[in-house]
Amino acid sequence: MRAGQGALMVSAAEPHAEAGGLGESTLAPSGADGLTHLVFGLAPAEDSGSDTLGRYRYQAEVAARDCLTMLTEESIDFIVCEWHEDFVVAFTDGSVELVSVKHREESQGPWSVTELCKTGGLAHLFDRWCACECAPNVRLRLATNAAMKPSKNNAGTLARMCGPEPELTSGLTDMVKTVAHQMLKIRWKQEYLNIPLTPEVKLADIQPPAGFVEKVRRFLAVLEISCAPPQRRYITDVNIQRLLAPAVKSLELVDVDLEATYRAIVNRIEQANRDEEDRSQLAVYIADPTRVRYNTQLQQRISRRQLTRTIIYEEFEYTTVQPPTVPRGQTPVVAPGGIRLRRKLSRGQVLSDEAEFAESLRSAWFTTWSGRRSGLVGDETDLMNLSFDVLDTAFKCRRHARSEVNDGSAFGTEMNELLAERLTVDALSSTPPFPLNDLHLRGLAYQLCDECRFYFSEPFDTDEEAS
Incomplete structure (x- = not known):
């Protein structure tokens, strides 16, 4: 389950790494800041989100769902905003989850398989997963407010076929081929470093390169398509009532101003998104996983975008309501003297x-x-x-x-x-x-x-x- 559903799934996907892929050795030695995941050794292909942050309040509110879950779920270590995807969730078991947030207007209707691949973020997630060398400690999530088309062999079927333990396996081979063909078609118009370029022919005539279809199958095995995030006009109230309020109760905090606290947390997430002093200086990823070295500038960049429990706690706002004059549950006593x-x-x-x-x-x-x-x-x-x-x-x-x-x-x-x-x-x-x-x-x-x-x-x- 994901944020908003009471808990986060923390089990890593089954390893299907290719030869030369990354297993236990993908984790670099822990630094002083505790950043040990390979994914944080990769510079993002592009990072224009900070320049247009005003249009991505919804993205910040979806990230807030995981930040609020982190308050009570010990399995989450920290969250990094606007990195390879919209944000990355790092878990204490060494796994990470790349999350892509896609808001869709209600007038556009539910997603189709074609739209998911083209504008719904699947091709981008696939490309970044490949950039992480398909490491077994990396999972993926597409979080969207829109539904999936329920018709046969459409997006609804695809969502049920995703994950290490898919709900539906009948027809999986055909679905994998469909997704593979769509990604190869998208590559004709959009540059993705890890999606091969094939001749432009009819969709049915595309010839996937050797191993590509199998890689797409493994991609679906580590992917979750989540429709849990609410619509833009509802997400604030839903996050406060279903995530923040229960967390406050569980932590036994008193006099918390829920609305002010939530606003402060979302603002802090937006600050992490845009806190980028030098976007041109990115660390170079060293291909040999046994020789991963961290660049100081990259470490600093990650630190500015990192959200921990402590950082989220610091954003809590409290009401100014004063305690009762006579403590509740105590019998008033007449003071001696007078x-x-x-x-x-x-x-x-x-x-x-x-x-x-x-x-x-x-x-x-x-x-x-x-x-x-x-x-x-x-x-x-x-x-x-x-x-x-x-x-x-x-x-x-x-x-x-x-x-x-x-x-x-x-x-x-x-x-x-x-x-x-x-x-x-x-x-x-x-x-x-x-x-x-x-x-x-x-x-x-x-x-x-x-x-x-x-x-x-x-x-x-x-x-x-x-x-």
Whole structure:
């Protein structure tokens, strides 16, 4: 199964390499970046996609399907964009999959065998597979939004005959010959280095060179024709709901902004597609697989186009929804003490209902801190750092409030209003030790006030103040 179907098929196709083909020895020694696949030692025949990237948003969204699958499928190692095909999926078992994306407008109807070979990407995939010396660790996928013509011996039949374990084998020999003839005909008008040029005759009279038909048979054995990608107008919603949302749930992530995250991932894929500083400097492929050497410029080019789990994780966007004031599942507890806070609020002439709310927030902070603290030494450091921020804001609010009233007049009400305005999570100088909201910070402020760390009036002896 492919991205969008819950998992990716990771078993390599059965080896059918020709003499001189590449087996285990096709993998070059691992470099520092872990790129070991022969396919990444080949320079692409052409790379004009970066120049016209604006027209290929759909291609990026199809690549996003594999990137999202990579989050939960350990079998995928990394993805390289816009390389030999639209993107290449590298697997941890050493195999790679060259993926060609073909969007087809609904008005054009389903694909026929002839169209698949000519404009549907099959000839191009075949050419690139041959450039990889038909290595047994290389698989192919044609991903398209359009259906296959269901008529007998047409594209629908071809799709069922593809893969190492085809659904349909009856008539396979005739289908292989049909595809071979179509590719040879296409070669008359389009240059493919690995499709031989034959005399231009009637289609039925084409004489395939020796071994070509058998090579096409092996090509179909490592090919998958996938109609899983949705239509252009649906692909965004489908990818978010069927791939990103389940991945977020599986990874047990919270407060993920699904739409913003998806947009960021697709934008990152597009960036990888067009991140090409010097398209003219391509490494030369050394034909002898036992002497594969990597060109530094080629390595850098691959690195710029590479997408890993870490890179995709970095694109996740999170909502700004703050946690509840009283943690879910916890019983609110009345904080001990409180008499000094009440006396200070009273001296500052803070209204009684606001003073009562202050007591409730102090208890909410007490409940939250009791549940969040680990009991380790670091708790006190976390609390001290957070308290520094709260006290600094409280003192600034007091100075402002005092300057707004006549000398000797109460300023507690004004100071309390300034605290509510300025004491926010966004205004903290550092990230809090655990998720907090603005009311938690005010609750901590009232707790610090109860501990006589600051006043809502000029300082006085709270122990001598009548309740």
